[in-house]
Amino acid sequence: MRNVVGIDAGGTLTKLAYIDEHDKLQFKIFPSNNFLLVKNWIEQNLHIEEIGLTGGRTEQLLSVLKTMKSIQYIVEFEATIKGVKHLLNNEGHSIQKSIITNIGTGTSIHFMDGDHHVRVGGTGVGGGTLTGLSSIMTGVTEYDEIIEKSLLGNRESIDLFVKDIFQGMEAPIEGHLTASNFGKVNILKDAEHSSNDLIATIQALVGEVITTLSIQFAEHNNTEHIIYIGSTLSDNEHLKKVIGNYTKLKKRQPIFLENCGFSGAIGALLNKIEQS
Ligand SMILES: Nc1ncnc2c1ncn2[C@@H]1O[C@H](COP(=O)(O)OP(=O)(O)OP(=O)(O)O)[C@@H](O)[C@H]1O
Ligand SMILES: [Mg+2]
Structure with a gap:
């Protein structure tokens, strides 16, 4: 061996x-x-x-x-599925049925049910989008630096939240949800955006697109769990938080496995x- x-x-x-x-x-x-x-x-x-x-x-x-x-x-x-089953087993999970979302350069989404598994979809929004947009918008190209800066950033002046639109009224969905990623930029035209803030916002864009899609596949296939894997999650607490919180809000169980890359x-x- x-x-x-x-x-x-x-x-x-x-x-x-x-x-x-x-x-x-x-x-x-x-x-x-x-x-x-x-x-x-x-x-x-x-x-x-x-x-x-x-x-x-x-x-x-x-x-x-x-x-x-x-x-x-x-x-x-x-x-990928073979590896995920090994990691699940190692961590003592006994999950039979799950969506598996692999956030690599791009993102590939799978449905696993016992020994059966099938690729159900994907999106070009993935780890390459995180590094690509960060590099173009801030000049930061090193993955480790992207991770560090995202933890120091704040999305409030860049993302438009539901509560920003429905001011003084009751919103039809939760106010802290994103109404438009980067949607505040052209509303608050004079605001300056630090590289930390931009990178935190890019992480949220990537995380929310991937989670939205994963949740739809989970709903369609009637699965409670979504296992998120891929190197884009390695040491990336900010992205895990975006994905984890949104998945839970949508009443699904997010799973992050050690060494998932x-x-x-x-x-x-x-x-x-x-x-x-
Ligand atoms: N040391 C690193 N250098 C560059 N990117 C890194 C590093 N560590 C993590 N990443 C992130 O991981 C992503 C790549 O993830 P992963 O290795 O799972 O994809 P891949 O297997 O290369 O691509 P694909 O599966 O789409 O062919 C990068 O886009 C980047 O966001
Ligand atoms: Mg890969």
Whole structure:
């Protein structure tokens, strides 16, 4: 088992999962625009003899690896669900039926019911939107800095809330809900917006779009739980808060799993181990 690595070559990040000498799962991340780093890692870890592989950049990675090692490919959605089931099990959840929302570069949404699972939809709004908009609007390009700044920001001067519209009257829905993401910008024309505020607002836009869609699929499929995964959630307390609160408001149960960015890599690893 220790001679296997699971690799998920995603649009932005390539995730590795492997088992160390203490039988503990370990993880590694490389940017998907430099597959030589992955090749170097495999060459440096001489005990690695087999590779479980998944993700949309599989072919691109293979063309750089040019390896003779034994490789087992698994379709991304299969790998992701396999990994999620492993993480659920590890954390003691016994959920049979759930929506699984994978917030990667883009967002892919799945419905799982026991052994059956199907991709139900998705949106181009995802982690790439968070980093892309942050970069264009504030010049902040590093993911860690985006996360830090969002925690210091405030949406009040940028987002238009229901209570801002229904002033002095009773609103038909809860006042603190967003009526229009970025909708206050052209109403309060002279307001200055700090990069912290802009990034906090971008996080909310991304989180709310994804949650709205996930909730609709949960309602349609009659599921109580929504499991949110993907590296966009890693150390991203602000996004988890936006998503978690909105999901609960809509009477669904949000679940955030530790190491959820590695679901695909774990699935690819387990698949290869099973086949060996
Ligand atoms: N160290 C990091 N560098 C860059 N982005 C990061 C980092 N950590 C987390 N992210 C966030 O995670 C997102 C990528 O998530 P993930 O790795 O799940 O997607 P992916 O597998 O590369 O893409 P896809 O599944 O859509 O092909 C980025 O867009 C960014 O928002
Ligand atoms: Mg992915």
